[in-house]
Amino acid sequence: MEQIQNLINGRWVAAADGKTFEIRNPADRREILGHAPDSSAADVDAAVRAARAAYPAWAATPAPKRGEILYRAAELLVRHKTRLGIQVAREMGKVMPEALGDVQEAIDMTYYMAGEGRRLFGETVPSELPNKDAKSIRVPIGVFGLITPWNFPIAIPSWKITPALIAGNTVVLKPAEETPACAAQFVALFQEAGLPPGVVNLVCGFGAQVGEPLACHPEVDAVSFTGSHAVGARLAVLAAERHKPFMMETGGKNPIIVMDDANLDLAVSGALWGGFGTSGQRCTAASRLIVHEGIYDRFLARLIDGARRLKLGNGLDPASDVGPVVSAEQYQKVLDYIEIGRREGATLVYGGEAYREGTCAEGYFIQPTIFTDVQPSMRIAQEEIFGPVVCVLKTGSLSEAIRMANDSAFGLSAAIYTQNVNAAAIAERDLDAGLVYINASTIGAEVQMPFGGTRLTGLGPREAGGRGGALDLYTKWKVIYRDFSGKLQKAQIAS
Ligand code: ADP
Numbered sequence: 001m002e003q004i005q006n007l008i009n010g011r012w013v014a015a016a017d018g019k020t021f022e023i024r025n026p027a028d029r030r031e032i033l034g035h036a037p038d039s040s041a042a043d044v045d046a047a048v049r050a051a052r053a054a055y056p057a058w059a060a061t062p063a064p065k066r067g068e069i070l071y072r073a074a075e076l077l078v079r080h081k082t083r084l085g086i087q088v089a090r091e092m093g094k095v096m097p098e099a100l101g102d103v104q105e106a107i108d109m110t111y112y113m114a115g116e117g118r119r120l121f122g123e124t125v126p127s128e129l130p131n132k133d134a135k136s137i138r139v140p141i142g143v144f145g146l147i148t149p150w151n152f153p154i155a156i157p158s159w160k161i162t163p164a165l166i167a168g169n170t171v172v173l174k175p176a177e178e179t180p181a182c183a184a185q186f187v188a189l190f191q192e193a194g195l196p197p198g199v200v201n202l203v204c205g206f207g208a209q210v211g212e213p214l215a216c217h218p219e220v221d222a223v224s225f226t227g228s229h230a231v232g233a234r235l236a237v238l239a240a241e242r243h244k245p246f247m248m249e250t251g252g253k254n255p256i257i258v259m260d261d262a263n264l265d266l267a268v269s270g271a272l273w274g275g276f277g278t279s280g281q282r283c284t285a286a287s288r289l290i291v292h293e294g295i296y297d298r299f300l301a302r303l304i305d306g307a308r309r310l311k312l313g314n315g316l317d318p319a320s321d322v323g324p325v326v327s328a329e330q331y332q333k334v335l336d337y338i339e340i341g342r343r344e345g346a347t348l349v350y351g352g353e354a355y356r357e358g359t360c361a362e363g364y365f366i367q368p369t370i371f372t373d374v375q376p377s378m379r380i381a382q383e384e385i386f387g388p389v390v391c392v393l394k395t396g397s398l399s400e401a402i403r404m405a406n407d408s409a410f411g412l413s414a415a416i417y418t419q420n421v422n423a424a425a426i427a428e429r430d431l432d433a434g435l436v437y438i439n440a441s442t443i444g445a446e447v448q449m450p451f452g453g454t455r456l457t458g459l460g461p462r463e464a465g466g467r468g469g470a471l472d473l474y475t476k477w478k479v480i481y482r483d484f485s486g487k488l489q490k491a492q493i494a495s
Contacts, residue, residue: 002034004184006043006204009050010197015205016042023181026093026324027314027363033090036180039205041213044172047201048219051143051170054198059140059168066166067117073193074110077103077186084154084185089315091179092153093323093364096315098278106158106186108447112465113162120167120471131485138475140168141245142221145214147207147235149227150326151281151386153179154186159451159463160224161190161200163470172201172220174211176227178326180204207231215239222246224473226283226463229384229456236459247460247473249452251384252283252412254442255405257427259398260294262417266439268302270417274441275390276310276368279325280334283457284413284435286442288374288381289392290401296394300372303392304350307368312355314363324364325387331364334387338369341380346371346391376407384410398423406432411454413442434458 004023005012014020015037025031037043058066077084081103088099122137146160157173164171175183187202203210215223215235222245225235232248239246256274258267274286291299313320325331331354338352351369366388374381374391381391395401405414415437416427424438434453435445445451450469452462461472483489 001032002181004034004036004180004204006037006039006047007184007187007191007200007202008043008047009053009201010191015039016046021177023091023178025090026326027360029328029364030362034181036177036204039203039210041209043203043205044210044213044217047172047203048143048214048217050198050201051172052219054196055142055170058170058196058199061168063117063120063166063168065117066168067114069194070110070114070117070162070166073190074107074114076189076193077107077110080185080189081107084182086316087182087185088153089323091181092150092326094278094315095320095323096318099315102152102155105152105155105447109155109158109464110162112447113166116163116166116465116471120475127481129483129485129489132481132483132489134479134481136477136479138167138471139478141474141476142169143219144169144171144474145217145220145223146171146173147211147214147223147225147227148173148175148183150176150178151278151283153182156226157183157186159470163474164224165195165199167471167474169474170199172203172214174203174205174214177204177206212238216242218242220244222473226250232459245460245473247458249283249458249463250456251410252285252453252457253288253382253384253408253410254284254286254413254433255288255290255408255415256286256442257395257398257401257405257414257416257418258289258291258295258299259401259416259418259420259423260292261419262295263419263439264295264298264302267417268299268306270415270441271303271390272306272310274415274443276307276322276388277443279322279366280388280390281325281330281386282443284443284445285386286415287385287390288405289390290395290404291392292401293394293396300349300392304370307350307370310368312360312365312367314359322368322388324360325366326364328364330387331366334366334385334389337380337383337385337387337389341371341374341378341389341391344378344380345373346378346380347373351388376404382408398426402427402430406430409456412457413437413453415440415442434462
Protein backbone atom coordinates (compact mmCIF):
# COMPACT_ATOMS: atom_id res chain seq x y z
CA MET A 1 0.00 0.00 0.00
CA GLU A 2 1.31 3.38 -0.92
CA GLN A 3 2.15 6.09 1.58
CA ILE A 4 2.07 9.35 -0.35
CA GLN A 5 3.95 12.36 0.95
CA ASN A 6 4.11 16.04 0.19
CA LEU A 7 7.15 17.40 -1.63
CA ILE A 8 8.43 20.54 0.02
CA ASN A 9 11.79 22.06 -0.84
CA GLY A 10 12.99 18.85 -2.46
CA ARG A 11 12.08 16.63 0.51
CA TRP A 12 9.23 14.15 0.81
CA VAL A 13 7.42 14.89 4.05
CA ALA A 14 4.21 14.07 5.90
CA ALA A 15 1.62 16.75 6.70
CA ALA A 16 2.82 18.94 9.57
CA ASP A 17 0.18 17.54 11.90
CA GLY A 18 0.64 13.96 10.63
CA LYS A 19 -2.94 13.57 9.37
CA THR A 20 -3.66 11.37 6.36
CA PHE A 21 -6.64 10.29 4.27
CA GLU A 22 -7.38 7.07 2.40
CA ILE A 23 -7.24 6.63 -1.34
CA ARG A 24 -9.73 4.02 -2.58
CA ASN A 25 -9.99 2.16 -5.84
CA PRO A 26 -13.14 3.37 -7.66
CA ALA A 27 -13.43 0.00 -9.41
CA ASP A 28 -13.61 -1.74 -6.01
CA ARG A 29 -14.26 0.57 -3.10
CA ARG A 30 -13.15 -2.07 -0.59
CA GLU A 31 -9.58 -1.72 -1.79
CA ILE A 32 -7.52 0.95 -0.07
CA LEU A 33 -4.72 1.95 -2.45
CA GLY A 34 -2.81 4.06 0.01
CA HIS A 35 -2.83 7.10 2.23
CA ALA A 36 -2.01 10.69 1.41
CA PRO A 37 -1.25 13.70 3.61
CA ASP A 38 -4.36 15.51 4.77
CA SER A 39 -2.51 18.81 4.69
CA SER A 40 -3.42 22.19 6.11
CA ALA A 41 -2.48 25.83 5.72
CA ALA A 42 0.80 25.21 7.58
CA ASP A 43 1.96 22.81 4.86
CA VAL A 44 0.86 25.26 2.18
CA ASP A 45 2.87 27.96 3.87
CA ALA A 46 6.02 25.81 4.01
CA ALA A 47 5.66 24.89 0.33
CA VAL A 48 5.07 28.47 -0.76
CA ARG A 49 8.12 29.63 1.20
CA ALA A 50 10.22 26.96 -0.51
CA ALA A 51 8.92 28.06 -3.91
CA ARG A 52 9.65 31.68 -3.07
CA ALA A 53 13.20 30.89 -1.96
CA ALA A 54 13.88 28.85 -5.11
CA TYR A 55 12.46 31.49 -7.44
CA PRO A 56 15.37 33.92 -8.01
CA ALA A 57 17.90 31.26 -9.03
CA TRP A 58 15.38 29.41 -11.20
CA ALA A 59 14.24 32.62 -12.91
CA ALA A 60 17.90 33.46 -13.59
CA THR A 61 18.62 30.03 -15.10
CA PRO A 62 18.75 30.41 -18.90
CA ALA A 63 15.51 29.18 -20.41
CA PRO A 64 17.28 26.63 -22.68
CA LYS A 65 18.82 25.11 -19.54
CA ARG A 66 15.42 24.94 -17.91
CA GLY A 67 14.30 23.28 -21.13
CA GLU A 68 17.01 20.62 -20.80
CA ILE A 69 15.61 19.59 -17.42
CA LEU A 70 12.10 19.41 -18.86
CA TYR A 71 13.45 17.36 -21.75
CA ARG A 72 14.95 14.89 -19.26
CA ALA A 73 11.62 14.82 -17.40
CA ALA A 74 9.86 13.98 -20.69
CA GLU A 75 12.28 11.12 -21.25
CA LEU A 76 11.60 9.80 -17.76
CA LEU A 77 7.87 10.01 -18.43
CA VAL A 78 8.39 7.91 -21.55
CA ARG A 79 10.38 5.35 -19.58
CA HIS A 80 7.77 5.17 -16.80
CA LYS A 81 4.71 5.49 -19.01
CA THR A 82 3.26 2.05 -18.23
CA ARG A 83 3.75 2.39 -14.49
CA LEU A 84 2.09 5.81 -14.49
CA GLY A 85 -0.72 4.52 -16.70
CA ILE A 86 -1.41 1.70 -14.27
CA GLN A 87 -1.52 4.21 -11.43
CA VAL A 88 -4.05 6.32 -13.35
CA ALA A 89 -6.22 3.26 -14.03
CA ARG A 90 -6.11 2.18 -10.38
CA GLU A 91 -6.63 5.53 -8.74
CA MET A 92 -9.00 7.24 -11.17
CA GLY A 93 -10.58 4.26 -12.92
CA LYS A 94 -9.90 4.93 -16.61
CA VAL A 95 -9.33 2.00 -18.92
CA MET A 96 -5.67 1.42 -19.76
CA PRO A 97 -5.64 2.82 -23.33
CA GLU A 98 -7.06 6.06 -21.96
CA ALA A 99 -4.76 6.02 -18.95
CA LEU A 100 -1.76 5.65 -21.25
CA GLY A 101 -3.20 8.47 -23.36
CA ASP A 102 -3.30 10.63 -20.23
CA VAL A 103 0.41 10.01 -19.69
CA GLN A 104 1.18 10.50 -23.40
CA GLU A 105 -0.45 13.90 -23.26
CA ALA A 106 1.93 14.84 -20.45
CA ILE A 107 4.88 13.51 -22.46
CA ASP A 108 3.86 15.59 -25.46
CA MET A 109 3.35 18.67 -23.35
CA THR A 110 6.67 18.29 -21.56
CA TYR A 111 8.64 17.89 -24.80
CA TYR A 112 6.74 20.80 -26.31
CA MET A 113 7.41 23.14 -23.39
CA ALA A 114 11.06 21.98 -23.21
CA GLY A 115 11.38 23.27 -26.78
CA GLU A 116 9.83 26.59 -25.77
CA GLY A 117 13.00 27.18 -23.75
CA ARG A 118 14.73 27.96 -27.03
CA ARG A 119 11.89 30.18 -28.25
CA LEU A 120 9.99 32.25 -25.66
CA PHE A 121 9.89 34.87 -28.39
CA GLY A 122 9.47 38.54 -27.68
CA GLU A 123 9.36 41.35 -30.21
CA THR A 124 11.68 44.02 -31.48
CA VAL A 125 10.09 46.93 -33.28
CA PRO A 126 11.46 50.17 -34.74
CA SER A 127 11.63 53.10 -32.36
CA GLU A 128 10.19 56.44 -33.43
CA LEU A 129 13.52 58.12 -32.53
CA PRO A 130 16.97 57.72 -34.04
CA ASN A 131 19.55 55.78 -32.07
CA LYS A 132 16.99 54.14 -29.89
CA ASP A 133 15.51 50.68 -29.93
CA ALA A 134 12.43 49.06 -28.48
CA LYS A 135 11.84 45.46 -27.57
CA SER A 136 9.50 43.41 -25.43
CA ILE A 137 10.51 40.27 -23.58
CA ARG A 138 8.63 37.63 -21.62
CA VAL A 139 9.58 37.44 -17.94
CA PRO A 140 8.34 35.06 -15.25
CA ILE A 141 5.71 36.10 -12.74
CA GLY A 142 6.93 34.39 -9.57
CA VAL A 143 5.30 31.67 -7.47
CA PHE A 144 2.28 29.93 -8.99
CA GLY A 145 -0.44 28.09 -7.10
CA LEU A 146 -1.74 25.26 -9.30
CA ILE A 147 -4.99 23.45 -8.48
CA THR A 148 -5.91 20.43 -10.57
CA PRO A 149 -8.81 17.96 -10.90
CA TRP A 150 -8.83 14.16 -11.00
CA ASN A 151 -10.06 13.44 -14.53
CA PHE A 152 -6.65 13.82 -16.20
CA PRO A 153 -4.46 13.24 -13.16
CA ILE A 154 -1.16 13.30 -15.09
CA ALA A 155 -1.97 15.42 -18.15
CA ILE A 156 -3.52 18.41 -16.39
CA PRO A 157 -0.68 18.83 -13.87
CA SER A 158 1.68 18.73 -16.89
CA TRP A 159 -0.34 21.44 -18.66
CA LYS A 160 0.26 23.74 -15.73
CA ILE A 161 3.67 22.75 -14.38
CA THR A 162 5.62 22.66 -17.65
CA PRO A 163 4.74 26.11 -19.03
CA ALA A 164 5.16 27.59 -15.55
CA LEU A 165 8.64 26.12 -15.24
CA ILE A 166 9.91 26.87 -18.72
CA ALA A 167 8.97 30.50 -18.19
CA GLY A 168 11.01 30.63 -14.95
CA ASN A 169 8.28 30.43 -12.32
CA THR A 170 8.29 28.13 -9.33
CA VAL A 171 5.14 26.26 -8.33
CA VAL A 172 3.09 24.64 -5.61
CA LEU A 173 0.74 21.97 -6.95
CA LYS A 174 -2.42 20.98 -5.08
CA PRO A 175 -3.75 17.90 -6.88
CA ALA A 176 -7.28 16.54 -6.55
CA GLU A 177 -7.87 14.57 -3.37
CA GLU A 178 -8.99 11.61 -5.52
CA THR A 179 -5.62 11.27 -7.31
CA PRO A 180 -2.69 12.26 -5.07
CA ALA A 181 -0.55 9.23 -5.95
CA CYS A 182 -0.61 10.07 -9.66
CA ALA A 183 0.50 13.60 -8.85
CA ALA A 184 3.26 12.40 -6.51
CA GLN A 185 4.65 9.95 -9.07
CA PHE A 186 4.54 12.61 -11.77
CA VAL A 187 6.29 15.24 -9.69
CA ALA A 188 8.90 12.72 -8.52
CA LEU A 189 10.07 12.30 -12.13
CA PHE A 190 10.59 16.06 -12.43
CA GLN A 191 12.74 15.94 -9.30
CA GLU A 192 14.69 13.04 -10.74
CA ALA A 193 15.22 15.03 -13.94
CA GLY A 194 17.27 17.52 -11.92
CA LEU A 195 15.00 20.32 -10.75
CA PRO A 196 16.54 22.31 -7.90
CA PRO A 197 14.74 21.90 -4.54
CA GLY A 198 11.70 24.13 -4.12
CA VAL A 199 11.07 24.72 -7.84
CA VAL A 200 8.16 22.24 -7.80
CA ASN A 201 6.34 21.53 -4.55
CA LEU A 202 3.39 19.26 -3.94
CA VAL A 203 0.81 19.63 -1.18
CA CYS A 204 -1.92 16.97 -1.05
CA GLY A 205 -5.25 17.43 0.64
CA PHE A 206 -8.70 18.91 0.27
CA GLY A 207 -9.96 22.04 -1.41
CA ALA A 208 -10.95 24.13 1.59
CA GLN A 209 -7.92 23.12 3.68
CA VAL A 210 -5.22 23.33 0.96
CA GLY A 211 -6.59 24.80 -2.29
CA GLU A 212 -8.04 27.92 -0.80
CA PRO A 213 -5.10 28.79 1.49
CA LEU A 214 -2.84 28.27 -1.53
CA ALA A 215 -4.85 30.58 -3.77
CA CYS A 216 -5.02 33.22 -1.06
CA HIS A 217 -1.44 33.01 0.19
CA PRO A 218 0.19 36.45 -0.03
CA GLU A 219 3.41 34.98 -1.43
CA VAL A 220 1.57 33.23 -4.27
CA ASP A 221 1.72 35.60 -7.25
CA ALA A 222 -0.75 33.89 -9.59
CA VAL A 223 -3.20 31.00 -9.69
CA SER A 224 -4.17 28.46 -12.32
CA PHE A 225 -7.22 26.28 -11.68
CA THR A 226 -9.02 23.48 -13.47
CA GLY A 227 -12.13 21.98 -11.90
CA SER A 228 -15.78 22.72 -11.31
CA HIS A 229 -17.28 26.04 -12.26
CA ALA A 230 -18.53 26.73 -8.74
CA VAL A 231 -15.08 26.45 -7.20
CA GLY A 232 -13.44 28.30 -10.09
CA ALA A 233 -15.88 31.19 -9.77
CA ARG A 234 -15.17 31.45 -6.05
CA LEU A 235 -11.40 31.38 -6.59
CA ALA A 236 -11.70 34.01 -9.35
CA VAL A 237 -13.18 36.43 -6.80
CA LEU A 238 -10.54 35.60 -4.18
CA ALA A 239 -7.77 36.10 -6.76
CA ALA A 240 -9.23 39.37 -8.04
CA GLU A 241 -9.47 40.76 -4.52
CA ARG A 242 -5.78 40.00 -4.10
CA HIS A 243 -4.84 41.29 -7.53
CA LYS A 244 -3.46 37.95 -8.66
CA PRO A 245 -3.45 36.88 -12.30
CA PHE A 246 -5.91 34.00 -12.46
CA MET A 247 -6.84 31.45 -15.05
CA MET A 248 -9.60 28.89 -14.84
CA GLU A 249 -10.76 26.09 -17.04
CA THR A 250 -14.06 24.61 -15.97
CA GLY A 251 -17.12 23.07 -17.46
CA GLY A 252 -18.41 21.93 -20.79
CA LYS A 253 -21.71 20.73 -22.24
CA ASN A 254 -20.29 19.83 -25.57
CA PRO A 255 -22.54 19.21 -28.59
CA ILE A 256 -22.09 17.00 -31.61
CA ILE A 257 -24.27 17.92 -34.59
CA VAL A 258 -25.03 14.99 -36.88
CA MET A 259 -26.40 16.11 -40.25
CA ASP A 260 -28.47 13.86 -42.51
CA ASP A 261 -25.55 13.49 -44.94
CA ALA A 262 -23.09 12.42 -42.24
CA ASN A 263 -20.97 9.32 -42.53
CA LEU A 264 -23.02 7.29 -40.04
CA ASP A 265 -20.21 4.96 -38.94
CA LEU A 266 -17.98 7.90 -38.10
CA ALA A 267 -20.72 9.86 -36.37
CA VAL A 268 -21.82 6.93 -34.20
CA SER A 269 -18.30 6.02 -33.15
CA GLY A 270 -17.54 9.70 -32.44
CA ALA A 271 -20.65 9.99 -30.28
CA LEU A 272 -19.89 6.77 -28.37
CA TRP A 273 -16.26 7.62 -27.80
CA GLY A 274 -17.00 11.25 -26.96
CA GLY A 275 -19.98 10.47 -24.73
CA PHE A 276 -18.87 7.38 -22.85
CA GLY A 277 -15.06 7.45 -23.06
CA THR A 278 -13.54 8.11 -19.62
CA SER A 279 -17.11 7.39 -18.40
CA GLY A 280 -18.10 10.84 -19.67
CA GLN A 281 -15.72 12.48 -17.23
CA ARG A 282 -13.87 14.71 -19.67
CA CYS A 283 -14.43 18.44 -19.82
CA THR A 284 -14.69 17.89 -23.59
CA ALA A 285 -17.11 14.94 -23.34
CA ALA A 286 -19.87 14.92 -25.96
CA SER A 287 -22.95 15.16 -23.76
CA ARG A 288 -25.45 16.59 -26.29
CA LEU A 289 -26.09 14.90 -29.62
CA ILE A 290 -28.07 17.16 -31.95
CA VAL A 291 -29.26 14.88 -34.72
CA HIS A 292 -30.98 15.78 -38.00
CA GLU A 293 -34.45 14.26 -38.34
CA GLY A 294 -33.48 12.74 -41.69
CA ILE A 295 -30.99 10.39 -40.06
CA TYR A 296 -32.35 10.36 -36.51
CA ASP A 297 -33.87 6.88 -36.31
CA ARG A 298 -30.93 5.14 -37.95
CA PHE A 299 -28.43 7.06 -35.83
CA LEU A 300 -30.27 6.32 -32.61
CA ALA A 301 -30.57 2.61 -33.33
CA ARG A 302 -26.83 2.40 -34.05
CA LEU A 303 -25.99 4.49 -30.97
CA ILE A 304 -27.99 2.23 -28.67
CA ASP A 305 -26.47 -0.83 -30.26
CA GLY A 306 -22.97 0.61 -29.77
CA ALA A 307 -23.69 1.49 -26.13
CA ARG A 308 -24.95 -2.06 -25.53
CA ARG A 309 -21.66 -3.47 -26.77
CA LEU A 310 -19.52 -1.41 -24.39
CA LYS A 311 -18.11 -3.60 -21.66
CA LEU A 312 -17.91 -2.07 -18.22
CA GLY A 313 -15.09 -3.19 -15.99
CA ASN A 314 -11.93 -2.50 -14.07
CA GLY A 315 -9.65 -0.18 -16.05
CA LEU A 316 -6.79 -2.65 -15.72
CA ASP A 317 -8.76 -5.41 -17.45
CA PRO A 318 -7.91 -5.30 -21.18
CA ALA A 319 -11.48 -6.38 -21.99
CA SER A 320 -12.98 -3.24 -20.40
CA ASP A 321 -14.21 -0.37 -22.59
CA VAL A 322 -15.59 1.84 -19.84
CA GLY A 323 -14.41 2.11 -16.24
CA PRO A 324 -16.20 3.33 -13.12
CA VAL A 325 -16.83 6.95 -12.23
CA VAL A 326 -14.26 8.29 -9.85
CA SER A 327 -15.89 8.51 -6.44
CA ALA A 328 -18.97 7.99 -4.30
CA GLU A 329 -19.78 11.66 -4.71
CA GLN A 330 -19.67 11.54 -8.52
CA TYR A 331 -21.58 8.26 -8.52
CA GLN A 332 -24.42 9.79 -6.55
CA LYS A 333 -24.36 12.99 -8.58
CA VAL A 334 -24.66 11.13 -11.90
CA LEU A 335 -27.46 8.86 -10.60
CA ASP A 336 -29.26 11.97 -9.33
CA TYR A 337 -29.04 13.58 -12.78
CA ILE A 338 -30.49 10.45 -14.36
CA GLU A 339 -33.42 10.76 -11.98
CA ILE A 340 -33.74 14.46 -12.84
CA GLY A 341 -33.85 13.58 -16.56
CA ARG A 342 -36.63 11.07 -15.95
CA ARG A 343 -38.65 13.57 -13.95
CA GLU A 344 -38.15 16.30 -16.54
CA GLY A 345 -39.90 14.06 -19.07
CA ALA A 346 -36.97 12.91 -21.18
CA THR A 347 -37.21 9.32 -22.44
CA LEU A 348 -34.61 6.93 -21.12
CA VAL A 349 -33.83 4.68 -24.08
CA TYR A 350 -30.76 2.93 -22.73
CA GLY A 351 -28.99 2.43 -19.39
CA GLY A 352 -29.92 4.63 -16.49
CA GLU A 353 -28.88 2.29 -13.71
CA ALA A 354 -25.90 1.55 -11.55
CA TYR A 355 -24.04 -1.50 -12.88
CA ARG A 356 -23.21 -4.19 -10.32
CA GLU A 357 -22.59 -7.34 -12.37
CA GLY A 358 -19.74 -9.70 -11.46
CA THR A 359 -16.51 -7.95 -10.55
CA CYS A 360 -18.21 -4.54 -10.86
CA ALA A 361 -20.34 -5.19 -7.75
CA GLU A 362 -18.22 -3.06 -5.44
CA GLY A 363 -17.26 -0.28 -7.83
CA TYR A 364 -18.82 3.00 -8.93
CA PHE A 365 -20.04 1.70 -12.27
CA ILE A 366 -22.92 3.32 -14.12
CA GLN A 367 -24.39 2.01 -17.35
CA PRO A 368 -23.89 4.13 -20.45
CA THR A 369 -27.12 6.12 -20.48
CA ILE A 370 -29.00 7.66 -23.39
CA PHE A 371 -31.94 10.07 -23.11
CA THR A 372 -34.11 11.10 -26.07
CA ASP A 373 -36.95 13.62 -26.32
CA VAL A 374 -34.65 16.04 -24.61
CA GLN A 375 -35.64 19.69 -24.79
CA PRO A 376 -32.85 22.29 -24.83
CA SER A 377 -34.20 23.91 -21.66
CA MET A 378 -34.04 20.73 -19.54
CA ARG A 379 -31.45 20.61 -16.79
CA ILE A 380 -29.90 17.48 -18.27
CA ALA A 381 -29.34 19.44 -21.50
CA GLN A 382 -27.88 22.46 -19.74
CA GLU A 383 -25.90 21.29 -16.71
CA GLU A 384 -22.62 19.42 -16.76
CA ILE A 385 -23.26 15.87 -15.53
CA PHE A 386 -19.69 14.58 -15.88
CA GLY A 387 -20.77 10.98 -16.25
CA PRO A 388 -21.74 8.46 -18.94
CA VAL A 389 -25.00 10.20 -19.85
CA VAL A 390 -25.83 11.62 -23.27
CA CYS A 391 -28.87 13.63 -24.35
CA VAL A 392 -30.18 13.28 -27.88
CA LEU A 393 -31.98 16.28 -29.39
CA LYS A 394 -33.71 16.30 -32.75
CA THR A 395 -33.27 19.07 -35.30
CA GLY A 396 -34.68 19.94 -38.71
CA SER A 397 -31.97 22.23 -40.06
CA LEU A 398 -28.36 23.27 -39.74
CA SER A 399 -29.22 26.74 -38.48
CA GLU A 400 -31.46 25.32 -35.74
CA ALA A 401 -28.77 22.77 -34.83
CA ILE A 402 -26.18 25.50 -34.43
CA ARG A 403 -28.58 27.58 -32.34
CA MET A 404 -29.19 24.58 -30.08
CA ALA A 405 -25.45 23.88 -29.87
CA ASN A 406 -24.73 27.45 -28.79
CA ASP A 407 -27.62 27.48 -26.30
CA SER A 408 -25.41 26.65 -23.34
CA ALA A 409 -23.69 28.42 -20.51
CA PHE A 410 -20.50 26.67 -21.58
CA GLY A 411 -18.49 26.80 -24.79
CA LEU A 412 -15.57 24.43 -24.66
CA SER A 413 -15.83 22.01 -27.57
CA ALA A 414 -18.32 21.43 -30.42
CA ALA A 415 -18.37 19.07 -33.38
CA ILE A 416 -20.26 18.50 -36.59
CA TYR A 417 -20.49 15.43 -38.80
CA THR A 418 -21.41 16.29 -42.38
CA GLN A 419 -20.13 15.61 -45.91
CA ASN A 420 -21.31 18.99 -47.11
CA VAL A 421 -18.42 21.47 -47.34
CA ASN A 422 -20.70 24.46 -47.04
CA ALA A 423 -22.38 23.11 -43.91
CA ALA A 424 -18.95 22.40 -42.41
CA ALA A 425 -17.79 25.94 -43.20
CA ILE A 426 -20.92 27.49 -41.67
CA ALA A 427 -20.54 25.36 -38.53
CA GLU A 428 -16.87 26.24 -38.26
CA ARG A 429 -17.80 29.91 -38.38
CA ASP A 430 -20.91 29.89 -36.20
CA LEU A 431 -20.29 27.34 -33.46
CA ASP A 432 -19.35 29.41 -30.44
CA ALA A 433 -16.77 27.22 -28.73
CA GLY A 434 -13.06 27.26 -28.02
CA LEU A 435 -12.55 24.05 -30.00
CA VAL A 436 -14.50 23.06 -33.10
CA TYR A 437 -14.16 19.65 -34.70
CA ILE A 438 -15.25 18.78 -38.24
CA ASN A 439 -15.99 15.06 -38.74
CA ALA A 440 -14.31 14.22 -35.46
CA SER A 441 -15.63 13.95 -31.92
CA THR A 442 -15.43 16.73 -29.32
CA ILE A 443 -12.28 15.24 -27.80
CA GLY A 444 -8.67 14.92 -28.88
CA ALA A 445 -6.96 18.29 -28.39
CA GLU A 446 -3.30 18.57 -29.37
CA VAL A 447 -0.72 20.24 -27.13
CA GLN A 448 0.65 22.70 -29.70
CA MET A 449 -2.73 24.46 -29.94
CA PRO A 450 -4.39 26.60 -27.27
CA PHE A 451 -7.00 24.75 -25.21
CA GLY A 452 -9.96 26.45 -23.60
CA GLY A 453 -13.45 27.73 -24.12
CA THR A 454 -15.88 30.59 -24.26
CA ARG A 455 -18.57 31.83 -21.82
CA LEU A 456 -18.49 30.12 -18.40
CA THR A 457 -15.96 27.53 -19.53
CA GLY A 458 -12.92 29.61 -18.96
CA LEU A 459 -11.36 32.82 -17.78
CA GLY A 460 -7.93 34.14 -18.61
CA PRO A 461 -5.44 32.81 -21.16
CA ARG A 462 -5.92 29.37 -22.65
CA GLU A 463 -3.84 26.36 -21.67
CA ALA A 464 -1.28 24.48 -23.77
CA GLY A 465 0.67 25.84 -26.70
CA GLY A 466 0.38 28.23 -29.59
CA ARG A 467 -0.78 31.83 -29.80
CA GLY A 468 -2.91 32.79 -26.81
CA GLY A 469 -1.84 29.63 -25.00
CA ALA A 470 -0.28 29.01 -21.62
CA LEU A 471 2.80 31.20 -22.00
CA ASP A 472 0.46 34.20 -21.87
CA LEU A 473 -0.52 33.15 -18.38
CA TYR A 474 2.86 32.08 -17.08
CA THR A 475 4.80 35.15 -18.27
CA LYS A 476 4.31 38.87 -18.19
CA TRP A 477 5.67 41.33 -20.69
CA LYS A 478 8.49 43.74 -20.04
CA VAL A 479 9.18 46.48 -22.58
CA ILE A 480 12.70 47.85 -22.85
CA TYR A 481 13.65 51.11 -24.59
CA ARG A 482 17.36 51.62 -25.08
CA ASP A 483 18.60 55.04 -26.08
CA PHE A 484 22.16 55.13 -27.40
CA SER A 485 22.02 58.68 -28.83
CA GLY A 486 23.87 60.03 -25.80
CA LYS A 487 21.55 63.05 -25.52
CA LEU A 488 18.08 64.05 -24.45
CA GLN A 489 15.98 63.56 -27.56
CA LYS A 490 13.29 66.24 -27.85
CA ALA A 491 10.47 63.94 -28.91
CA GLN A 492 10.87 62.09 -25.62
CA ILE A 493 9.74 65.13 -23.68
CA ALA A 494 6.33 65.10 -25.33
CA SER A 495 5.41 61.73 -23.91
P1 ADP B 1 -14.61 18.27 -9.20
O1 ADP B 1 -16.09 18.41 -9.05
O2 ADP B 1 -14.17 17.99 -10.59
O3 ADP B 1 -13.96 17.42 -8.16
P2 ADP B 1 -13.66 20.60 -7.83
O4 ADP B 1 -13.72 22.00 -8.35
O5 ADP B 1 -14.39 20.27 -6.60
O6 ADP B 1 -14.07 19.72 -9.07
O7 ADP B 1 -12.14 20.15 -7.63
C1 ADP B 1 -11.08 20.57 -8.49
C2 ADP B 1 -9.90 20.94 -7.61
O8 ADP B 1 -10.24 22.07 -6.84
C3 ADP B 1 -9.50 19.85 -6.63
O9 ADP B 1 -8.09 19.86 -6.49
C4 ADP B 1 -10.18 20.32 -5.37
O10 ADP B 1 -9.59 19.85 -4.17
C5 ADP B 1 -10.00 21.80 -5.47
N1 ADP B 1 -10.94 22.58 -4.66
C6 ADP B 1 -12.19 22.22 -4.24
N2 ADP B 1 -12.72 23.20 -3.47
C7 ADP B 1 -11.82 24.20 -3.40
C8 ADP B 1 -11.77 25.47 -2.77
N3 ADP B 1 -12.78 25.94 -2.04
N4 ADP B 1 -10.66 26.23 -2.93
C9 ADP B 1 -9.64 25.80 -3.69
N5 ADP B 1 -9.61 24.60 -4.29
C10 ADP B 1 -10.67 23.80 -4.17
